[in-house]
Structure formats: C-alpha cells, structure tokens
Amino acid sequence: MIVRASLPTTDVLVRGVHAVDVRAGLDGPADVLVRDGRIEAIVPAGGHDSIDTAGLTVIDGSGLHCFPGFFDPHVHLRTPGQGYKETLATGTASGAAGGFTALVAMPNTNPVVDSPSVFGALLETARQEAVIGVGFTACITKGMKGAELTEMAALKGLGAVAFTDDGLPVNDAHIFRMACRYQQLVGSVLMLHEEESSLSGGGSMNEGAVSAALGVSGQPNIAESTLIARDAAIALYEDARIHVQHISASESLDAVRTARERGTKITCEASPHHLLLTDEACRTLNTNCKMNPPLRTETDRQALIAAVLDGTIDCIATDHAPHSRDEKALPFEEAPFGSTGLETSFAATYTELVLNHGLELSRLVELLGSGAYLVDLEPPKLVAGEPADLCLVDLNRRWIVGEHGYVSKSANSPFEGMELQGKVVLTLSHGAVAHRDPVFDSTFDPAQAR
Amino acid sequence: MKHLISIDELGRDDVELLLERAASFSEVANREIKKVPALRGRTVLTLFYEASTRTRSSFELAAKRLSADIVSFSAGGSSVEKGESLKDTVLTLAAHSPDAIVVRAPWAGTPQLVSQWTDAAIVNAGDGKREHPTQALLDLFTMRQQLGADLEGRSVWIVGDVAHSRVARSLIRILVLTGVHVTVCGPPTLIPKDIAALGCDVTFDMSGIHDADVVYTLRLQHERMTAAGLLPSLGEYAAQYQVNSARLSPNQGVMHPGPVNRGVEMSGEVVDSPQAVITMQVKAGVVVRMAVLYELLAGARSDVAAKERIHA
Numbered sequence: 001m002i003v004r005a006s007l008p009t010t011d012v013l014v015r016g017v018h019a020v021d022v023r024a025g026l027d028g029p030a031d032v033l034v035r036d037g038r039i040e041a042i043v044p045a046g047g048h049d050s051i052d053t054a055g056l057t058v059i060d061g062s063g064l065h066c067f068p069g070f071f072d073p074h075v076h077l078r079t080p081g082q083g084y085k086e087t088l089a090t091g092t093a094s095g096a097a098g099g100f101t102a103l104v105a106m107p108n109t110n111p112v113v114d115s116p117s118v119f120g121a122l123l124e125t126a127r128q129e130a131v132i133g134v135g136f137t138a139c140i141t142k143g144m145k146g147a148e149l150t151e152m153a154a155l156k157g158l159g160a161v162a163f164t165d166d167g168l169p170v171n172d173a174h175i176f177r178m179a180c181r182y183q184q185l186v187g188s189v190l191m192l193h194e195e196e197s198s199l200s201g202g203g204s205m206n207e208g209a210v211s212a213a214l215g216v217s218g219q220p221n222i223a224e225s226t227l228i229a230r231d232a233a234i235a236l237y238e239d240a241r242i243h244v245q246h247i248s249a250s251e252s253l254d255a256v257r258t259a260r261e262r263g264t265k266i267t268c269e270a271s272p273h274h275l276l277l278t279d280e281a282c283r284t285l286n287t288n289c290k291m292n293p294p295l296r297t298e299t300d301r302q303a304l305i306a307a308v309l310d311g312t313i314d315c316i317a318t319d320h321a322p323h324s325r326d327e328k329a330l331p332f333e334e335a336p337f338g339s340t341g342l343e344t345s346f347a348a349t350y351t352e353l354v355l356n357h358g359l360e361l362s363r364l365v366e367l368l369g370s371g372a373y374l375v376d377l378e379p380p381k382l383v384a385g386e387p388a389d390l391c392l393v394d395l396n397r398r399w400i401v402g403e404h405g406y407v408s409k410s411a412n413s414p415f416e417g418m419e420l421q422g423k424v425v426l427t428l429s430h431g432a433v434a435h436r437d438p439v440f441d442s443t444f445d446p447a448q449a450r
Numbered sequence: 451m452k453h454l455i456s457i458d459e460l461g462r463d464d465v466e467l468l469l470e471r472a473a474s475f476s477e478v479a480n481r482e483i484k485k486v487p488a489l490r491g492r493t494v495l496t497l498f499y500e501a502s503t504r505t506r507s508s509f510e511l512a513a514k515r516l517s518a519d520i521v522s523f524s525a526g527g528s529s530v531e532k533g534e535s536l537k538d539t540v541l542t543l544a545a546h547s548p549d550a551i552v553v554r555a556p557w558a559g560t561p562q563l564v565s566q567w568t569d570a571a572i573v574n575a576g577d578g579k580r581e582h583p584t585q586a587l588l589d590l591f592t593m594r595q596q597l598g599a600d601l602e603g604r605s606v607w608i609v610g611d612v613a614h615s616r617v618a619r620s621l622i623r624i625l626v627l628t629g630v631h632v633t634v635c636g637p638p639t640l641i642p643k644d645i646a647a648l649g650c651d652v653t654f655d656m657s658g659i660h661d662a663d664v665v666y667t668l669r670l671q672h673e674r675m676t677a678a679g680l681l682p683s684l685g686e687y688a689a690q691y692q693v694n695s696a697r698l699s700p701n702q703g704v705m706h707p708g709p710v711n712r713g714v715e716m717s718g719e720v721v722d723s724p725q726a727v728i729t730m731q732v733k734a735g736v737v738v739r740m741a742v743l744y745e746l747l748a749g750a751r752s753d754v755a756a757k758e759r760i761h762a
Contacts (some may be wrong), residue, residue, distance in 0.1 A: 209647035215579030215619050216558045285559035331557030333578060356588050 001159030002102050002133040002377065003126045004092075005379035009037040009388075009431035010057055017046045017061025017392065021068050021382040022362045023369075032066055034388040036350040037431030041384050059426070061392065065361075067425065068380040069101025069132070069389035072192070072244055073371030074166070074269060075342065077103070077134070079125060080118065081110030084323040086409045089129040091342075094320070094408035096434035098342040099391035101380055102372070103320075107144075108167040114139040114150045119158050132429040133200060133389070135161035135375060140179050140190060146171050149179060152186045161375035164191035167292075167337075169227055171197055176231060180240035189267075189374050191243045192231055194252070195293065199223035204333050206279040206294040214285070215335060221249035221300065224293055228252050232259035232266055233376035243374050244268035246319045248293035250303035253312055267374060269317035270304055272341055272348040273414050278302075281414065285332040286413045291321065292337035295414075305357055308367070315371040316364075318345045322410030339414045344401055346393065347420035355421060359394075388431040394440075397423040404438070453572040454742050455561045457583050457623035465628065469591050471741035472734070478515060479737055489518035496549035497540070497564070498575070499525040499555040504708060505556075505575050505585075508732070509552050512739035518747070521548070536560070537567055544568035553577070561699050571746040579616050581659050585707055586620035588738040590628065592731045593664055596703045605661055609693055610639040610668030610715050611675075617707045618668055622648045625758035635659070636668075636691060639680045656690065656697055664703040667693045670715045684714055695719055703727055 009220025010175055012034040019030040029045035033056075041048070057194060068425045077091035085096075095103050107113030113122060119138055126134050138160040144167070151164055163179070169192070170176040170302045179190055200223035205211050232255065244256060247268045257265045273291065278298050281289040307313045321338025328335050334448060341348075346368065353359040369379030380389035399413040424431070425440035451464060459625045478486055494513040496506055506522070513520045523543060534542075536555075550571040553561045558578035560636070565572045575583045590601075597604060604626055612618045612634050622645075625632045632650040634641060646652050659665060675681040693704060694717035704716070712718040720726055 108604040207643065209644040212642035213619070213648055214558050215581075215614075215616055283563065326535065326537075329535075329563070331536065331555065331560045331563060331578075333557045 001123070001161065002135045003123055004130045004133045004429060005128055007131065007432035010428075010433050011035045011055055012059060012428065013048060013053060013056045014059045014061040014066060014392065015048065015165065017064050017066040019066040019382055020362050020365050022366050023379065024382045025364055026382055032061075032390070033227065034428060034431055037388055039082045039382065039384055039386050039388050039390070042382055059181070059392070063394065064425065065393045065395055066382065067099065067365045067391055067393060068382050068393055069368055069429065070099045070346065070368040071102045071370075071372040071379050072100050072318050072320070072342065073104045073315060073346070073374050075103045075105055075320040076108070076322065076338065076365045078104040078322060079105075079109060079122065084324050087124050088134065089131070090407070090409040091322070092130040092132045092134055093321070093435065094340070094342045094406065096132050096427040096429065097407040097424060098345050099393060099427055100132060100301045100342060101389035101427065101429045102135065103160055104135045104137060104371070104375060106164060106166040107137050107139045112139055112144050114142050114144070116151060116154045116158055119155055119160060119225070123159060131434045132184045132427070132431070136189065137162045137164050137166075140170055141165065141175060144168055146175055149175070149182055152182055154428045156186045156188055160188065162188045162191050164193070164245070166191060166193045169195045169197060170194055173230065173234065177234050178237060180235055180238035183240045185353045188376070189241050189243050191245055191374070193245050194224050194227040194231065195219070196223045196227040203294070204290060205282045206296050208279055208297055210279040210283055214283070217293055221251045221296065223254045224249045225251035227390070228255040229259070233258070234268065236262055236264040239265070241265040246274065246293055246317065247304070247313070247350070248296050248300060250300045253303055253307045257312060267314040268312070269315050269371065270313045271317055272306060272345050273339060275301065275308070275347050276305055276352050277414055282332070287328045287330065287332055287335035288339055288416060289414045290332055290335055290337055291319070291414070305353065308353060309357065309359060313367070315374070316345065316367045317371055318342055318351055322408050323412050324410060328412050339412050340406065340408050340410055341413070343406060343408065344413060344415045344420065346424060347399070347422045348357065348415060350395070350422040351420045370393070376419070388428045390428050391424050392426040394423050394425050395421070397421070399423055453561070453565055454583055454746065455565070455572060455574045456460055456581050457586055457620050457627065458630065460627070462627060465587070465590070465624065466573070468587055468741050468745060471744060472587075472591055472737045475737040475740040479733065485515050485517060487508070487517045488744055489513070489516040489747055492518040492549045493521065493546070494518045494550045494552065494574070494743060495521045495523060495543055495546070495570070496552040497523045497543065497554070499505060499560070500576070502554055504732070505554065508735040509573075509575060510740050512654070512736050512743055515736070516740055518743065521546070527675055536563065538562050540567040543666070544570065550743060551682070573742060573746065576616055579614055579619070581617040581620045583620050584735070584739055584742055585617050586624040587742070588731060588734040589621055589666070589705060589707075590624050591734045591738050592705065592727055595730065595734070596727060597663060603631065605631045605633065606664045606666055607662040608632065608634045608666045608668065609656070609659075610636050610690060611670050612636055612645060612668065613640045613642050614671060615668050619648070621666065622650050626650065633658075633662070637687065639679065659697055660699045662702060664705060665693055665698065667704065667706045667716050669707060669709065670711055672714055673710060688714055691715070692717060693720055698725065700725065705731060708732070730744045
C-alpha cells in the first residue's frame with residue numbers, strides 16, 4: 001500500500017514539453033493538462049492552444065522533458081526513531097527533488113519494523129507527512145536477528161509492500177528457506193541484502209588495491225556473489241520470488257544470470273553510486289563514500305553498466321541512506337555505512353548511462369520506474385485518467401552536487417562536488433506540487449505565465 | 451611540510467631533509483647534556499587511542515630533548531571513556547593551542563580528521579593498519595647507517611604479517627620512494643591480495659631471502675592468528691617463515707620494529723647476534739622524531755615570523 005499526505009493540488013497546463021514514457025508510447029512534444037490531481041489529457045504540442053486557461057498554471061515546457069514520476073524501491077527514511085537523520089517529511093521532499101513520486105522505505109529503523117503495531121503507526125505518520133507516495137517494507141525476521149520469521153501475513157494485511165532484512169543478510173539458510181516457503185501464503189517479494197558475513201568479515205570498503213594500500217579491511221566480491229548463488233538455489237527449489245538489492249560485483253551479475261537461466265524468479269537493482277564511482281573514491285577515506293555493499297573496482301563498475309545496457313538489471317534504486325554530519329565525522333572504519341542518493345539519482349544516471357554510455361533516455365526513464373513491479377504495482381504513467389505523478393526535467397542544466405545544499409536532512413552524498421547534467425525542476429505528486437526548483441520558480445508564477 | 455601523516459605526501463627531498471636533520475641530532479644524543487633549546491616554549495601533545503609505550507616514550511623523549519613542553523593524553527582514563535567523540539576530544543585539546551599533536555589511533559585516516567579540527571601540526575604515530583611514517587623514517591635512517599646513503603637498487607625483504615602491519619605499509623612506501631627493491635614474504639593468509647599495487651614484489655617462499663641486503667621482520671600478533679583462521683599454528687609459521695641463522699647469511703642486516711616474539715618470527719639467536727640492529731632502530735627513533743618535530747615546528751615558527759615582518 002502506497003500512502004501520502006493529502007495536499008492541495010494545482011491545476012497545470014505544460015505546453016510544448018517533450019514527454020517521454022515508453023509504457024504510454026510517448027516520445028515527443030506534447031501539451032500536458034493536469035486537473036484535480038489527475039492527468040486530464042496529453043495531446044501533441046499545440047493541441048491545447050485554444051483551451052481556456054482560467055484557473056490553470058501555465059508552464060512553457062519548451063526545453064524541458066516530462067517523465068512519469070520515478071519509483072524508488074529502496075530508501076531509508078529513518079522513521080521511526082532516527083529523525084535526526086531523516087524524517088518522512090524530509091525524505092519524501094528529498095525524493096520529490098529527485099523527480100520521485102513514490103518510495104519504498106526499508107524497515108531497519110529504531111525500533112525495526114517487525115510488528116503490526118510499529119507498522120500501523122508508520123502508515124499514520126506517512127499520511128500526515130509524506131509529500132509523495134511512500135510504501136513500507138517489514139522485516140523478514142524478528143528484530144532482524146535472522147532467527148524467527150515476522151508475522152508476515154498480518155503485516156501484509158496492514159499494507160507491507162515487501163519483506164526484507166536490508167542492511168543485513170538472512171544468514172541462516174534454513175530460516176531463509178522458511179521465508180521462501182512462507183511466501184506462498186503472503187505473496188510479497190523478499191528483498192535481499194546479499195553479503196556472506198563470514199567472508200565480508202567486518203570490512204568497511206571493497207577488498208582490493210585500495211584497501212590493501214590503506215590497511216583497511218575489505219569485503220571481497222565473493223561475499224556478495226556466493227550468497228546470491230545460495231539464495232537463488234533455495235528460491236528455485238521453493239519456487240520463491242527474490243529480489244537482489246544494490247548489486248555491486250561482476251561475479252554477482254554472473255550469479256543472477258545463471259540463476260535466471262535455470263528458471264529462478266530473481267530480479268536485481270543497481271544503485272547510481274555503484275554505476276558512477278569506484279573504490280578509488282575511498283582512497284581519501286571520505287566517509288560519504290562508505291556504503292554497503294562498498295564501491296567496487298572499475299571492472300565491476302563497467303560490468304554493472306553493461307548489465308544495465310543488456311537488461312540484466314531490472315531497476316535503478318538509490319539505497320538513499322542518510323546519516324548526520326556527526327556520524328560521518330568519524331574515522332572511516334568507525335563511520336556508519338550509507339550515502340544519500342534521491343536528489344542525484346536521475347542526474348547521475350542520465351550523465352553516466354545516457355550521455356556517456358548511450359543508453360536510450362526512454363529506457364532510463366523506464367528503469368527509474370520499474371521498481372514498482374517488485375511490489376506488485378504499476379509504475380506511474382503519462383496517460384489520461386492516471387494520477388498526476390510526473391516530473392519536469394531540464395536535461396541541459398549542469399549543476400554541482402551540494403552547491404546549494406540538500407533537501408534531505410542529511411548531506412552524506414558520495415557525489416558531493418561532482419558536476420552532473422540534468423535537473424528536476426518540478427515534481428507533481430497526485431497533482432500536488434511536491435518540488436519546485438528555485439531557479440525554475442520565477443517561471444512558475446501563474447500570473448507571469450499567463 | 452605542515453603535517454607528517456603519510457609517506458605518500460613526502461618527496462625524496464623531504465626524506466633527505468628529515469634524515470639529514472636526524473643525523474645532526476644524533477650528535478646531541480651523544481652529549482652529556484642531551485638537550486637543545488630549539489623548541490623552547492613550544493607545546494607538543496600526544497593523543498593516543500591505543501596502548502603504546504615505545505613509540506610514545508620515543509616521541510616524548512624527542513620533544514624533551516628539543517626543550518618543548520609535552521602533554522600526554524590517553525584514551526583510557528579520559529572523557530573518551532564517557533563517550534566523547536573524537537572531534538570533541540580534539541576540539542577540547544586544541545583549545546590549549548598545542549603546536550603539534552602526535553596521534554595514534556586504531557582507525558585509518560584519524561590524523562587527517564584531527565587536522566581538520568586544529569591548527570596544530572599533526573604527526574601520525576600510527577593510524578589503524580594504514581601507516582606509521584616515523585617508524586619508516588627511522589628504519590630508513592638505520593638502513594643508511596648500515597649500507598650508506600645511497601640505497602638505490604638495494605634489496606629489502608619484509609617478512610611476516612603484512613596484512614595487519616602499518617609498519618609494513620609505510621616502509622614499503624618509503625623504500626619504493628627511495629629506489630629500493632622491496633619483496634614482501636609471508637604466509638598467503640597474512641599477505642593482502644593486492645599489496646603489490648604499492649610497488650613491491652610478493653612471494654610466499656623464503657628460499658630467495660639471501661638476495662636481501664636487509665631482512666625486515668614484522669611482529670606476529672600471534673594471540674589473534676589461530677583463532678581467526680589465519681595460521682594453523684605458530685610452529686608451522688616458524689617452520690616456514692622464521693628469520694633464523696639457517697636462513698640468513700652473515701652479511702645481511704636484520705631489523706624488527708619491536709617488541710620481538712623470540713622463537714616465533716625471529717630466533718633468539720638472531721636477535722642477540724650482531725646482525726640484528728634492533729637497538730640502533732630504537733636510538734634512531736628518537737633522533738628521527740626530533741627531526742620531524744623540529745621541521746614541522748621550527749619551520750612553522752619562521753613562517754609566523756615572516757608573516758609578522760610582512761604585516762609590521
């Protein structure tokens with residue numbers, strides 16, 4: 001179940017915008033009319049020239065692109081219990097700034113989301129605070145301890161969209177097998193943080209030349225790939241559906257491909273930081289570049305990009321993981337894992353995948369939405385009658401990450417200081433303005449536009 | 451030179467400067483009154499998050515011989531035990547306006563972090579398993595006392611637990627910088643997979659060790675090894691990798707950063723032989739650390755004086 005605060009909607013006419021949505025068969029200039037929270041009509045550009053604009057905010061869309069709102073199946077909104085890192089209000093606002101209109105929040109909060117009571121309270125808070133849609137996952141095991149299954153049926157009944165112990169693997173093979181069997185009752189996908197703990201052994205970066213030079217313990221690629229292979233084998237045996245989160249190592253991609261060839265129902269996601277950065281970024285011990293799984297080598301990065309291009313990767317997910325400045329102002333080995341990603345996701349992947357590696361723009365838009373399928377939903381669509389979940393993007397705008405701060409409560413972006421191309425300037429969530437870029441603000445003034 | 455944090459930040463001329471300065475301080479160590487007024491009125495603070503007696507006393511002696519005031523801060527017995535963050539500890543200590551802070555911590559990169567929160571010159575006395583640059587300088591100083599100033603083309607073997615050794619990581623760096631051919635040797639479980647990226651050769655076989663001009667033996671933290679699955683037994687380690695007279699030829703220099711586990715990584719017989727220059731290393735430690743403190747602080751003072759002249 002995806003919920004959001006009910007916010008006042010704005011009726012908008014975007015003229016002459018380049019609309020892109022493969023699922024709607026769109027890729028060209030269009031006029032987009034939004035009224036009462038829904039897309040009322042999308043017609044070829046100029047088709048709404050004669051419309052009565054009274055009560056409409058008219059936007060000149062020339063030079064802009066319009067995409068269906070992005071869907072992120074993997075974020076940490078730190079609610080309940082860690083409001084100093086992020087809240088549902090700031091996390092969803094950060095998502096809106098990145099063009100997202102729905103997020104799926106992970107349950108490794110304080111307390112963890114492993115019981116119906118915690119889950120119910122969470123939904124209530126989201127109905128008050130979330131400026132875009134948000135769905136919540138619940139834990140696979142109680143307390144994320146890997147020993148006993150949670151009340152998945154009850155949690156699913158309350159609206160849990162998926163189950164995951166994200167941040168930790170389900171180490172015990174038997175418990176994982178039981179979760180796969182229980183899925184026959186519950187149905188929802190198991191989202192998996194794949195890390196064989198006995199191999200990763202407390203490593204705080206990738207194991208390789210950088211970790212060897214720094215004397216910092218590293219996690220080898222095989223810590224990820226071997227657990228994927230194990231879990232895929234169990235899932236195949238139990239005919240379960242699994243999703244591999246934030247895949248990072250080239251060996252892991254081989255494991256996913258092999259599992260698919262055997263008929264395993266397995267999907268996987270890639271995160272922008274793994275697609276753009278390598279462990280070289282950790283050489284200065286910048287704690288914003290400490291995340292789990294860690295940034296890998298250039299070989300892995302290239303394998304991951306190739307896997308996006310060949311379709312092995314099913315969706316892009318940020319693993320947005322905010323931490324306070326104090327928490328990151330620690331020695332690398334002591335600092336917590338995680339980096340923010342919502343506000344940079346589109347620009348990072350557009351710059352690297354589309355501009356540098358020739359991915360079709362429409363395919364990128366698809367990959368930024370298809371996370372919805374994991375939780376048995378349709379991604380937002382630019383189709384008349386659908387909820388107005390969309391974003392406007394200036395593809396030509398180059399910007400420096402962090403130059404004007406962040407919408408997120410936290411500032412631990414691994415891209416800080418990098419120049420990226422493509423900026424989300426407006427996000428509508430069910431017709432409500434969830435984000436407006438300050439530069440774009442002046443042109444958004446209804447009086448001026450008319 | 452503002453700080454001494456990593457050998458990577460030094461050029462060959464910096465190393466020359468420091469070792470020449472250290473040589474000049476060797477003379478002070480032989481005087482009856484082993485003290486010069488070079489850093490009188492300067493404050494050196496030691497901030498140690500790990501137990502250390504050798505390195506710490508060596509730094510303290512070096513500071514005292516330069517007439518600096520010295521204040522020692524240990525993580526044990528301080529507010530660190532009450533949960534104070536590294537940053538707050540450093541801010542508190544920085545309020546005393548130390549001229550230099552000597553930092554040791556179990557985490558890589560701690561000295562850089564500390565440098566962000568104070569104007570003091572930072573000296574890395576060991577950060578995690580990453581670096582121990584004054585140890586590398588004193589080891590190079592000792593090698594030059596043995597082999598002469600030009601080490602270009604010489605061969606040094608570093609034997610033992612490279613994986614857990616900041617001494618090894620700094621030593622490999624400084625030897626590669628000065629044109630020495632470095633070979634690391636030890637059991638595959640204690641040699642990081644990609645250590646050759648630092649510019650050394652890697653072997654698991656001791657048979658070529660007589661090619662080395664110097665055999666540098668690392669301390670084996672043996673209490674951790676068998677439990678972590680890294681070594682089957684100390685006996686097997688000693689049989690394969692112990693530096694002993696059967697493996698050495700008499701003209702080779704033997705070094706060790708201390709403290710030695712006699713009969714484990716090195717035989718007692720070698721420790722006691724004239725080949726071993728371990729006490730020379732300890733002596734070199736004081737004069738090299740005097741040189742480091744002098745270059746960082748006396749140099750900084752002349753900068754300040756220059757600024758004052760300019761603004762007068």
